[in-house]
Every structure is written in C-alpha cells, then in structure tokens.
Amino acid sequence: MTPMDTSHSSIPRIQDENNTRAAGDEQLAHVSRMNLENRNKWNEIINQLSNWWKNPLQLIWDNDFTPPSRDVIDFAFREAVQWRDKNCGAFDRVAPDGEGGITFEAYRGSQHESLTINADLTREFLRFENCRLVESFLF
C-alpha cells in the first residue's frame, strides 16, 4: 500500500520515499527498518490516545476548550491501530482540536497533511503543498 492511497478504508499519507525503494538486501533491510520506525511512531500515537481515554479532562488545554469525548478518543484509537496495521505512514503529532475532535498532523518538507476526527466522528483530510491546499475531503 502506498502512503498516498486515498481509499477511505485506509488513510492518505505523505509518501516516504524510503518506503518505496525496492532492490537489494541493503535496501530491503532499510525498508524493514523504516517500517519498524513507522510502527513505533504509530505506537506512540496509540499509547497517547490510550492515555487520553483514561481521563479526557486532561485535554482541557485552555478556557473555551472542549475536550474530545471518550467516544471520539476510542474512534481515533481504533483508526490509528488500523492505519498502523496497514503500515500507512505515521503522523508526526496528534492533539485535541479544542472543539471535541482530535487532529493528526504530518510534515515532510513542503508538504503538510492534517486529518481531523470531528466531535461527530466525521473526518476531514487536508493536504497542503507549500501552504496551498491541494487535496481536501470529508469522509
């Protein structure tokens, strides 16, 4: 699966060129190492979500800040596990959006991707190239 796959059963992701190389043993080992690092990044996110689920009130980061419900955190958790197990490229960071949702963000050079799970469990994906929105959809 390529990280750029936009099917809604997976997650669109910034492509990591290291994951797309195919050739000799060294490169296969490199790909394997990259996959392990990718999985570890997902596990960090999953552990973060699991920790938040135990006490969503820890996510009140300001006044007028609505933390995600346990349902939203659970949904994000399950999505992240699915993406990890499909070896989708991991996001760099995850945070509550202040409106009851959870946002994932990833940056690779001039590219930036954001996926928000809204409080109503709809999801919005955004992809920017040099701060220009080049892809956007709800699912």
Add this chain to the structure above:
Amino acid sequence: MRGELQTIADDEILYRRIPVNYYDPQSVPPIMMVAFRPNEHDKTGLSLDRKLFVTPEESAAFGREGCEFYIAVLCAKDLRDCGMEVNPKPLPGKPGHAEISNLTYDNKKGIRQKEWRDMLATRLCREIMGPFPGKTKATS
C-alpha cells in the same frame, strides 16, 4: 496614541496564545496548524493580543489557570501580505485584543482560511516565547 488604538500599523507585533502541547521545539515546524483554528468564541475573528498593550507573560495569563502557554510572535504586515485582515477588537479588560477578522469560526472551512492556518503554523511565526502560566479562572 489615539491612532495606535484605532488602527494596527504594518510593523506592529501581535501575540497568539498557544497551548503548550501544540508546540514541540523538536518538530519542524514546531507549532501545529490546529493552534490557529478558530473556535466558537472566534465569531468575529481569530484572537490576537497587541504588543503595544501586553507583555508575552500577560498575553499568556489570559489563558486558563493551571495550563501553560507559548506565545507565537507575529507581525501585522506578514499577515496582511498573505491576505489576512488584522484589526483591533478591544474587549472589556483586554484593550489590546485584536483579531484576524477574515479568519473566523464560521468561515474556517474556506480554502483560503485553511491555507492561512497552514501559513501561520509554518511560515509566519517570527518567534516563540515561553512557556508562561495561564492565570484566568476556569470557565468550564
């Protein structure tokens, strides 16, 4: 001084309060785009504070007590060059309040607005200061 109150000069410095967890100095960029997402209280524009009126510590102090905040330092001209409208919006007890008046809760789904949020996170912060404590009693 009267002119300074009513308009924001191009070279004026503005502060945006950032919850501490939206900032990671090890990341590139260090601030998440979500830090510039208007919430339901930003009906007339994304909130900023004017350096003419407050210190970074005072700007952060408007945040929730018990939380910590970084202050993103912005320049009015940088925002205007990207198409953002920066205007004073004094509030009771916050005479130095300002806002990006064409980046609101209601229009945040617009393409330009999304691109501005990305620009704010990736290009337009001149400096990050803090963290500083929030000192405003919790409202929820």
